[in-house]
Amino acid sequence: MSKIAVYHPVFGHGGAESVCMHVLEALQEDHEVTLVSMTEVDLVAQNEYFDTNVNPNIGITRLGEVGKVLERSMSVLDRTLSNRFGRLHAALFSRHARDMPEFDLIFSTSGELVTERPSIQYIHYPWYNRTQLPEHLRSQSTIEQTYDRVCQVLSAHDTDNLAAHRLLTNSNWTADLLQELYCVDVETIYPPVVTGKIDPKPWKDRDRGFVCVGRLDPSKNIHQNIEIVDQLRNRAHDVHLHIIGPAEDQEYSRRIERLADDRPYIFLEGRTSRERLIELLCAHRYGIHGMENEHFGIAVAELVAAGTIPFVPDSGGQVEIVQELDILTYNSVTDAVEKADTVLSNQDIQRSIRDSFPDIEKQFGPERFKQEIRTVVDETLSS
Numbered sequence: 001m002s003k004i005a006v007y008h009p010v011f012g013h014g015g016a017e018s019v020c021m022h023v024l025e026a027l028q029e030d031h032e033v034t035l036v037s038m039t040e041v042d043l044v045a046q047n048e049y050f051d052t053n054v055n056p057n058i059g060i061t062r063l064g065e066v067g068k069v070l071e072r073s074m075s076v077l078d079r080t081l082s083n084r085f086g087r088l089h090a091a092l093f094s095r096h097a098r099d100m101p102e103f104d105l106i107f108s109t110s111g112e113l114v115t116e117r118p119s120i121q122y123i124h125y126p127w128y129n130r131t132q133l134p135e136h137l138r139s140q141s142t143i144e145q146t147y148d149r150v151c152q153v154l155s156a157h158d159t160d161n162l163a164a165h166r167l168l169t170n171s172n173w174t175a176d177l178l179q180e181l182y183c184v185d186v187e188t189i190y191p192p193v194v195t196g197k198i199d200p201k202p203w204k205d206r207d208r209g210f211v212c213v214g215r216l217d218p219s220k221n222i223h224q225n226i227e228i229v230d231q232l233r234n235r236a237h238d239v240h241l242h243i244i245g246p247a248e249d250q251e252y253s254r255r256i257e258r259l260a261d262d263r264p265y266i267f268l269e270g271r272t273s274r275e276r277l278i279e280l281l282c283a284h285r286y287g288i289h290g291m292e293n294e295h296f297g298i299a300v301a302e303l304v305a306a307g308t309i310p311f312v313p314d315s316g317g318q319v320e321i322v323q324e325l326d327i328l329t330y331n332s333v334t335d336a337v338e339k340a341d342t343v344l345s346n347q348d349i350q351r352s353i354r355d356s357f358p359d360i361e362k363q364f365g366p367e368r369f370k371q372e373i374r375t376v377v378d379e380t381l382s383s
Contacts, residue, residue, distance in 0.1 A: 002104040002381055003032045007097060009090040009110055011039045013049055015170075015191055015298050016124050020109035021052040022192045023122075026370035027107075027377060034059035036100070038093045049274075051194045052366075063097055087127060088147070091155035098156070105381060114158045119165045120380055123178055123186070125295045128157040132181055137293060166380050170296040171317025189373070192366035193301040198278055200307030203354070206285045208344075209240040211308065213277070213299035214291065216245055216253040221290030221313075224333055226259050226266055228288060228311075231337045233265065237344050240265040241288070242280050244272055281306035285350075286340070294318045305360035309353050311340055321364075323356055 004027055008020040020035075027033050035041060035058060043056040090110065098115045100106060106119040111127040113119060130138065130148040159182055167186045169175050175186040210229060214220040222243060229241045243266065247253035260266040269280070281287075287303035287310035294300070297318035303310040304321060312318045314329035322328045327343060330336035343349055362368065 001030065001032055003034070003102065004377070005034050005036045005100055005103040005106045007036045007106055007108040007110065007113060009036075009038050009093045009097070010086045011037050011041050011046075015296065016110055017046065018050050018194075018298070019122055019124075019170075019191050021046055021050045021054055022366055022369055023107060023109050023373055024054045024058065025052050026373040028055055028058060030374070031377075032059075034061055034103070036061055036063065036097060038062055038089065051196065051274075063093075087151050088154070090127075091151040091157075094155045105377070107377070112155075112157060112162060114156055114161045115165075118380060120168065120376060121162070121165055122168045122170075122189075123174070124170055125174060126178065126181055128152040128155060129159060129181055133177070134180075137177075166376065168376065171320055173315075173317040173320070174295050187376075189369065189376070190364050191296055191298060192369040193298055193305065193360055193364040194366055195302070195305040195361050197274070198282060198302070198305050200282050200305075203285065203307070203350075206307075207240075207283055208238060208286075209242065209284050210286045210288050211242045211244065211280050211284045211303065212288045212290065213244045213281075213302065214289070215248040216243075216256050217249045218252050219291055220245070221292070222252075222256050223259060224336075225288045225290045226256075226263070227333050228336045228340065229265070230263075231333070232340055232344065235337075235341055237341070239286070239344070240267065242267045242269055242284070244269045244277055244280060246271040277302075278306070281308060284308055286310070286344070288336075288340075289313070289318060291318075292316065297321055301360055301364050304357050305364075307354070309343060309350060311336055311343075321358075323358065325353065325356065327353065 006020060006024055011017055024033055041060060043054050047054055094113055100117060103117060106115055106117050108119060108121040111123050113121055162182055163184050167184060168189050169178055169186050170191050172188050175188045178186045212225050216222060229239055232239055260268045281302060285308060287308040289300050289310060289312045292313045292315045294316040300310055300312055300318045300321045310322060311328050311330060312322060314331045319329050327339050330339055
């Protein structure tokens, strides 16, 4: 039995945390697992949220007082400056966490970690070296660029150090990006998409409307989703839109609220229960996703698992979920409207698209993910 540290400095309720919880679940039976995080983690609540079964009594360490101090500092800044300094504090924590000699293996589920210990690192998107990203993905403002450099310096990030470790990521798109950025080999292991409670309704019984899932943030382009639905209604399609997700950017959220107030066919659901989310997904025919260069897109995979036909930007890892079908990938609002109009107007095309979709449980499900993780860990330990 090996001693394994699962490193995840800042805990929330996103895709990275889902990966972390499923990694813990995958390894806890065969290894002595310790979660390393600077934030306090309620594993019972996380199990309920992610539908996992992590032993709530596994070891958790914040590496002494350092983690507690950093968390308190982050909490103070978040209250005054809107949750913008998680990466900065994680960079400081990673510098402190680089030497953990008591473990046989470190498994980072939250990006790049400089360490001399054997490690596996699941990189959802580059945390550092962002000035070398392709121009369309690079931070544009001077403040953002400065913040990126400060985080990189504080973390003691070392590109050469990455080559000594096993690197994983969430999609082929992200793998290509990381390989270009760091000149290292990166393997794709799609993140776990929980589908156990999803029970799609028959197509004929579904509402002729759209669902989109994502926080109210400018990067999610919710306003464009509304514009697409507007134009489809102008083409005589009697469709509506449910918007599911928490309000994270207050100014943008108010903008979306104003747009919804003027349109009786736009329903702002806000942060919903898992049960309500599944109910809406399974009851509608169509989905729409607005974020460009989405690293993977668990929401898109859930839309497919629920039996909807989702339309997604022609960028990022999300195109892999919809089998790179041209009819479902768009590069502008006009393009999205044209393609959605074609699909909504033709039942044969709808049937063909649905028949072409992958088995989400088999290709993206949690059991597949956990088995792949166990294999990677066994190979790394044996080598």
